Amino acid sequence: MIRLEARTAPSQLMGVLSPLLAFATTMLVAGAIFAALGKDPLQGLQVFVLEPFNGLRALSELGLKSTPLILCALGLALSYRSNVWNIGAEGQFLMGAIAGGGLALWVTTAELAIPKLAFFPLLVVAGALGGAAWASIVALLRDRFNANEILVSLMLVYIANLLLSWLVFGPWKDPNGFNFPQTVSFAANTEVPRLIPGMRLGWGLPVALLAALAMWLFMFRTYRGMQLQVGGPAPLAARYAGFSSRAAIWTTLLVSGGLAGVAGAFEVAGPMGQLTPHVSSGYGFTAIIVAFVGRLHPLGTILASLVLSTFLIGGELAQSRLGLPSALTGIFQGVLLLALLACDTLVQYRPRWSRSS
Amino acid sequence: MSGLPTVTPAAAPRLRLERVTKRYGAVVANDGVALTVQPGEIHSILGENGAGKSTLVKIIYGAVRPDAGVIEWNGRPVQIRSPHEARHLGVAMVFQHFSLFDTLTVAENVWLGLSRRVPLRAVVDGIRAKAAEYGLELEPDRAVHTLSVGERQRVEIVRALLAEPQLLILDEPTSVLTPQAVERLFVTLRQLAATGCSILYISHKLDEIRALCHQCTVLRGGRVTGTCDPTQETTASLSRLMIGAEPPRLVRRESERGALALRVRDLSLPRLDRFDVPLERVSLDVHAGEIVGIAGVSGNGQQELLAALSGEDPRAEDGAVRIFDQPIGRLHSAARRRLGLHFIPEERLGRGAVPSLSLASNLLLTRRESLRRFGWIDRGALRTQTSGIIERFNVKSGGPGAAARSLSGGNLQKYIVGREIDAVPKVLIVAQPTWGVDVGAAAQIRGELLALRDAGCAVLVVSEELDELFAMTDRLHVISKGRLSPSIATEAATVELVGEWMSGLWGEEAAGATAAAPGRAAGAPPAPGEAP
Structure with missing residues (x-):
């Protein structure tokens, strides 16, 4: 029988080992699933885990998928550290996409000759405003009426989704689009500048990396960032110190909403090039897993987003190469998160093998 | 016996x-x-x-x-x-x-x-x-x-x-x-x-x-x-x-009572939660240079009173709590701290300190000296400041980077007490200063509080240990069922009397006891400009 014994101090080693252990567990489960589906587990894992790194184009796609994940997860990490449970990054992402896409649409239809480099910062601002405005609804309801931010932020995802659908099925629909629910393709000058010619990876990634660096400085080098992180683990200490919980709610929601919004704007003005009902492939939800796998640490977020985007691409590859359902991606994400939560127990507890009497 | x-x-x-x-x-x-x-x-x-x-x-x-x-x-x-x-x-x-x-x-x-x-x-x-x-x-x-x-x-x-x-x-x-x-x-x-x-x-x-x-x-x-x-x-x-040694003795001088520092008048607060104790017309004064104690059995309103004084519960009427005649009843704790009121809570982990954060980061809960422009933390200054407190108060720890939860209860208490004393507060409110602290550390903490008093700080101590209150304080109140007794000079108080007051039984007799301590009576003259 295995018994768990509380450690006197949390294990530093396990803090590092736990994500690796969780990843290994996920790979074992993945192999078992491949075998159960009648595929060679090694080949399956090779397609799922290694193939996404094969070649410059694959790496560009990996970076492209990581960009929204990093941006969304950074804000979520800050929120969760502050005990603000925003799980609606998906909705904030969509509102950023609507704001950024709307701006691009306006430039396209008005045929404004604005240079690419001048449009990019405008796009960032539009996305951030869109996402932050959506998150501010959550903050307002929590602040004024103490409404649960988990429920509110989640429900706002569905509203954002419907709003997007209404726009692309209605007023923003491309008149020459054979009635498909999509806008016109945006003009070339609205596109997010690309990093490497011929590859889809754009400036979004460096922006996301800079945001991670900025978030790290904010969290660990500024008073404000430190204040925000007291409310999560020790709400009584925050009250004792006089750190405002209202400020924490507003700051974290506006920052995480803004970052998710920027991610949405990059997505529509980057690889999509137009607004459709399917702007996001669940980035805002996947980012929750990214934030936790990355230990709610800005730099950990970068690594975790690489892992999760590997799964996203691996799922698509498994579908096209092996004929496996792409739902595998979701399963692996779920297994990873569960395994991580289980492994995290080992940070605080020590397993003891003892014979039951 | x-x-x-x-x-x-x-x-x-x-x-x-x-x-x-x-x-x-x-x-x-x-x-x-x-x-x-x-x-x-x-x-x-x-x-x-x-x-x-x-x-x-x-x-x-x-x-x-x-x-x-x-x-x-x-x-x-x-x-x-x-x-x-x-x-x-x-x-x-x-x-x-x-x-x-x-x-x-x-x-x-x-x-x-x-x-x-x-x-x-x-x-x-x-x-x-x-x-x-x-x-x-x-x-x-x-x-x-x-x-x-x-x-x-x-x-x-x-x-x-x-x-x-x-x-x-x-x-x-x-x-x-x-x-x-x-x-x-x-x-x-x-x-x-x-x-x-x-x-x-x-x-x-x-x-x-x-x-x-x-x-x-x-x-x-x-x-x-x-x-x-x-x-x-x-x-x-x-x-x-x-x-393993003689118990350390407290050496104390007569208090030199100065200006009225903390003044509470008719502070009443309804309960927030059904198991809270509502406060009923609590009045007390603490002057610079004296230590006032509040005795009482736990759960008689100490928590509620402390929260109302520290600013963790800013629901009081503005004028009900004043320091140096400035109304602070509605200010939150950081604002009160800026006015010189510091507080040491009884729960060290989770309230006085964040368990997962380092001692240095925990310094920032109540101290802002190492902050630079735009809230930038000067980490060098912060470490130096933290080390200074660790050294001065003899805190056994792994240094400024050690997480608060890695310290023993007594050492963390020394650190928190040190953090607040080192801030040179004008008014210091302390709850259970020596709870769970060994005899040596308790003596040190009591000595530091007395030194702070002698330096002209107004100190309010809330404790369930009568011995401690009798050893440290100049005047004593007793709290019972959310009401505060009048004060009595500690040297005139007896364990029996305080015990009776703990059951809420004061009144004529209490008034007599207060009167029996001339010059140290509770009824301080009303502050200028204050309605009687």
Whole structure:
């Protein structure tokens, strides 16, 4: 029988080992699933885990998928550290996409000759405003009426989704689009500048990396960032110190909403090039897993987003190469998160093998 | 005072421990401990915090398995693998922190721990019978949340007695009682011992042990440093066994009372939660250069009053709380701190400090000296400042980078006290300054508070330890059921009087007591511009 014994101090080693252990567990489960589906587990894992790194184009796609994940997860990490449970990054992402896409649409239809480099910062601002405005609804309801931010932020995802659908099925629909629910393709000058010619990876990634660096400085080098992180683990200490919980709610929601919004704007003005009902492939939800796998640490977020985007691409590859359902991606994400939560127990507890009497 | 133990030497001891050792990592909590408890004996385990008392008790109660050693029960070697097995043997325990459900009645709470085949009616009758047998007033049908802390303890004791134990363990049972209630508890315990039940009494209060116990085993650093008959010892000799040195003495000067610093007038606050205590027209003054104490049994409004004074609960009327005549009732704690009011809460982990953050980061909770423009943290300055406090207050820690939770309770308390004292506050409010702190550290903290007073700070101490209040304060209030008594000069106060006040009984007599201390009376002249 295995018994768990509380450690006197949390294990530093396990803090590092736990994500690796969780990843290994996920790979074992993945192999078992491949075998159960009648595929060679090694080949399956090779397609799922290694193939996404094969070649410059694959790496560009990996970076492209990581960009929204990093941006969304950074804000979520800050929120969760502050005990603000925003799980609606998906909705904030969509509102950023609507704001950024709307701006691009306006430039396209008005045929404004604005240079690419001048449009990019405008796009960032539009996305951030869109996402932050959506998150501010959550903050307002929590602040004024103490409404649960988990429920509110989640429900706002569905509203954002419907709003997007209404726009692309209605007023923003491309008149020459054979009635498909999509806008016109945006003009070339609205596109997010690309990093490497011929590859889809754009400036979004460096922006996301800079945001991670900025978030790290904010969290660990500024008073404000430190204040925000007291409310999560020790709400009584925050009250004792006089750190405002209202400020924490507003700051974290506006920052995480803004970052998710920027991610949405990059997505529509980057690889999509137009607004459709399917702007996001669940980035805002996947980012929750990214934030936790990355230990709610800005730099950990970068690594975790690489892992999760590997799964996203691996799922698509498994579908096209092996004929496996792409739902595998979701399963692996779920297994990873569960395994991580289980492994995290080992940070605080020590397993003891003892014979039951 | 203490009856002779009803010990029949021929009989096997009720409990005998030999060479019991328990290690936690590198720390040896119990090192070859021997303990013998005879039937009908009231045996005290005396030791400072961290001496290994709780580990030893947990081993006897089956909550912790020893690494080595022998346990004999009525002469027979036993292994106590779980509290369940301990109860089966006849060991009962009353914990320092009660495990009662507030919303259930007394009988329902007791019933929860019993076999479900027993009908509730029988439990009610059983409680009545036990309570009557030991002269404990207890109404089985009352909801627990309506009971005072002393009554709750009675529930725990009756619950333990219903199991007809052969050994009853009490862990610091008097920390929540008025002096009068302590006397009543002792009567019950002596009566119980006379029936042959052994009692293991865990405490660090030397007077109580001398008054109650037949035998005493003293622990220091996990080892037994001696066994003695406490009735034959003096407080000083017991203390020497416990800490290995003479107890440090407080040297104090007369207070030089200065300007009125903290002024509370008619502070009333409704409860926030149904188990809170509402405050009723609390008034008090603290002048610069004096230490005012608030005595009282826990749960009588101390928490609520402290939160209203510190700013954690800013619901008070603005003018109800003033420092240096500036109304602060609605300011939050950071704003009050900027005006010179600092507060040391009783919970160190989670309130006074964030467990997961380093000592340096925890400094930022109340100190802003190492902040630069735009809230940028000067980490070098922060480390230096933290190291300074660690050194000055002799905090044993892994340095400024050590997480707060890695410190022992006493060292963390020294750090938090140091953090606030080092800020040179104008008004300092302290809750339970030496709770869970060893004798040496307690003396140091009390000395620092006195030095702060002598430097002209107004200090308000809220404590449940009467000894501490009598040793440190210049004036005393007593809080009971959310109301605050008038103040009395500490030198004019007696334990009996304060004990009576703890039950809420002041009034004419109290007014007399206050008047009996001329020049130090509570009724300070109204501040200028204040309506009478």
